[in-house]
Amino acid sequence: MGDLFLRPVGVMKGRENVEVESRPMDLITILPLLTLKHQTSCNNVNNSTQDYQILYSYLTGTGAHNFSESVTIGFLGAYGQAQVVLGALPLAVEAVNEDADLLPGRRLSYVAADIGTNSPGLSRSKSSLAAQAIRVMTEMRDNGTVAFIGPDDTCSSEALVAAAWNLPMISYKCSDTRVSDKKVFFTFARTLPPSSKVSKSVVALLRAFQWHRFVVVSGTHPASASEVQEAIEELSIIHGLTVTDIKQYSDYIPHYIEQMDNIVADTYMKTRVYVFVGEHIALIDFIKCLQRRKLLDTGDYVVISVDDEIYDPNRRIKIIRRDYLDPFLSETWGNVSDVMGFRSVLKLTPSHPRNPKYKYVCEKIKASSAKPPFCVPYHHKIFDSISVPIQAAYLYDAVMIYARALTEVFQNNEDPRNGTAVLRRIVNRSYHSIQGYDNKPRRGDGDLSRKTAWLFKWESSSGAVSEVRTMGEVESSQKGEFSKFCANLFTVNLNLN
Numbered sequence: 001m002g003d004l005f006l007r008p009v010g011v012m013k014g015r016e017n018v019e020v021e022s023r024p025m026d027l028i029t030i031l032p033l034l035t036l037k038h039q040t041s042c043n044n045v046n047n048s049t050q051d052y053q054i055l056y057s058y059l060t061g062t063g064a065h066n067f068s069e070s071v072t073i074g075f076l077g078a079y080g081q082a083q084v085v086l087g088a089l090p091l092a093v094e095a096v097n098e099d100a101d102l103l104p105g106r107r108l109s110y111v112a113a114d115i116g117t118n119s120p121g122l123s124r125s126k127s128s129l130a131a132q133a134i135r136v137m138t139e140m141r142d143n144g145t146v147a148f149i150g151p152d153d154t155c156s157s158e159a160l161v162a163a164a165w166n167l168p169m170i171s172y173k174c175s176d177t178r179v180s181d182k183k184v185f186f187t188f189a190r191t192l193p194p195s196s197k198v199s200k201s202v203v204a205l206l207r208a209f210q211w212h213r214f215v216v217v218s219g220t221h222p223a224s225a226s227e228v229q230e231a232i233e234e235l236s237i238i239h240g241l242t243v244t245d246i247k248q249y250s251d252y253i254p255h256y257i258e259q260m261d262n263i264v265a266d267t268y269m270k271t272r273v274y275v276f277v278g279e280h281i282a283l284i285d286f287i288k289c290l291q292r293r294k295l296l297d298t299g300d301y302v303v304i305s306v307d308d309e310i311y312d313p314n315r316r317i318k319i320i321r322r323d324y325l326d327p328f329l330s331e332t333w334g335n336v337s338d339v340m341g342f343r344s345v346l347k348l349t350p351s352h353p354r355n356p357k358y359k360y361v362c363e364k365i366k367a368s369s370a371k372p373p374f375c376v377p378y379h380h381k382i383f384d385s386i387s388v389p390i391q392a393a394y395l396y397d398a399v400m401i402y403a404r405a406l407t408e409v410f411q412n413n414e415d416p417r418n419g420t421a422v423l424r425r426i427v428n429r430s431y432h433s434i435q436g437y438d439n440k441p442r443r444g445d446g447d448l449s450r451k452t453a454w455l456f457k458w459e460s461s462s463g464a465v466s467e468v469r470t471m472g473e474v475e476s477s478q479k480g481e482f483s484k485f486c487a488n489l490f491t492v493n494l495n496l497n
Helices: 045-051 083-098 132-142 156-165 195-208 223-238 254-267 280-292 336-344 358-369 390-411 419-424 476-485
Strands: 010-013 016-019 070-077 107-114 147-149 169-171 188-190 213-219 242-249 273-277 302-306 345-350 450-459 464-471
Touching (some): 070 083, 147 390, 156 169, 195 273, 213 223, 213 254, 254 280, 273 280, 280 336, 390 419
Parallel strands (some): 070 107, 070 147, 169 188, 213 273, 273 302
């Protein structure tokens, strides 16, 4: 059999397009190699997802295999969810390559793959996509990738494979509690707090107000919501709290508001306290359904909300309105009755970023997501008004802390493929987040910085939220202010069947 040649293909190397030189290859090498045409524009949005569903580059000849010139990381993402988040990856890689103190003399490159979006209610390990991420990881590793960023949602199977290969994996969106065990997952770290940390905040709030019985309303997507729900159940048992019922909803859009109304109808006689774990888009309509039954008028009911919508003190209206959606709905929203329902909501929200340039960073993330290889569809009225999810900051941080650790590995003449050596320089070490906070990932887990926010004053004449109170730890004075409105919660019989 004669020599086989690999045709030149475009390679995504950070921001650069490189041509791979044609060279002889044996059959064993070429068979597992998947190459796709290089996309330089997003003119054909329909083809962009297909073209970049799996993007591999064979980096022989670029210095990636001897690491003298570049190092390649593999990105594992579910492109079907929170697509704007994807723009943080190329932005972070660009920042690394522009920082003279990080990887001096080398460039950081990346390859990206869409590992698929799980069906609602299923974690990846239980879906038809169970093997997809590991298949992608294998091909990436075989083609020179030395670390992985991701995957989304669930990650225990992928983290175990990375540990078996002794390659580092840093996730930005996985809340699996089990991967905190560094005896097993010793090459895994994450910038997202695990579900166990979020559940502690919820249970602490319930205990502070002496609310012992409650109903959990949880989304089935993302998978992290289900993880948080399960962690709340487990921790509640330890502290003697009772989960009266659990209601789940699937991928939510306002067209399915009847789904929320059915949940309220099935549960409001069982509880006065709800714990809502899900997306902000669903929370708005859940509160609307409670309020239109006049359940929130007198403080008889309360909702503790857990989501990743960042509370911005400069845009307080966002706590009660979806700027990216509500103006486009035919139904008028924002009347006094709907809004006043939020007096009964305690919202556990990520602390607002301290980085004065964070808004500018978010705009760059959105712009980057609309470019290759991700090509997120752009519509200026919607795209300009949507918030960048907090996971974008987690993704950016994941790349930066890996680059810092890898720099130290090279300085000590160690092998960059040694995941144990890389993780030793990440675990229990502080890093400065793009949000402006200093975080210390204990056991390789992201830190948790959340505040509790609740609506205090609303000016119906101007339609403005004039005051939103926030509290870090539950302080007695602020707790007293809230409990004055919810006084009935302390006298009503919560032992309802």
